[in-house]
Amino acid sequence: MFCPRYRRKIFLQADVExxxxxxxxxxxxxxxxxxxxxxxxxxxxxxxxxxLPSLSPADMMAKMKGVTSQKLREEF
Structure with a gap:
């Protein structure tokens, strides 16, 4: 589970989700x-x-959050 910064309700818009x-x-x-x-x-x-075990959960989430945050900010 992860949350947007300050738990902003960003997924209320279907296109963002x-x-x-x-x-x-x-x-x-x-x-x-x-x-x-x-x-x-x-x-x-x-x-x-x-x-794979070579990728830690923290690394996975950091990469997912970085990619999604950057792209969503650019597009919306």
Whole structure:
């Protein structure tokens, strides 16, 4: 689970949620991570991921948050 900064309700807009999911899928393909489940609520998201042991959970989340935040800020 991770939350946007200050738990802003960014997923109230359907297009933001859809684009977020697309970005996560793209990032996971790049890092060879399998998405088991991905769901968004209005102010947070739950992700169940399957990755190689060489990639720590903290590293995975840092990369996902960095990519999605940058792209969503540019587009919306």
């Amino acid at each position: 859809q684009r977020f999911k697309e970005l996560v899928h793209e990032g996971c393909e790049e890092l060879q991570i399998v998405i088991v489940a991905l769901e968004c609520d209005k102010d947070h998201t739950h992700m169940f991921l399957n990755a």
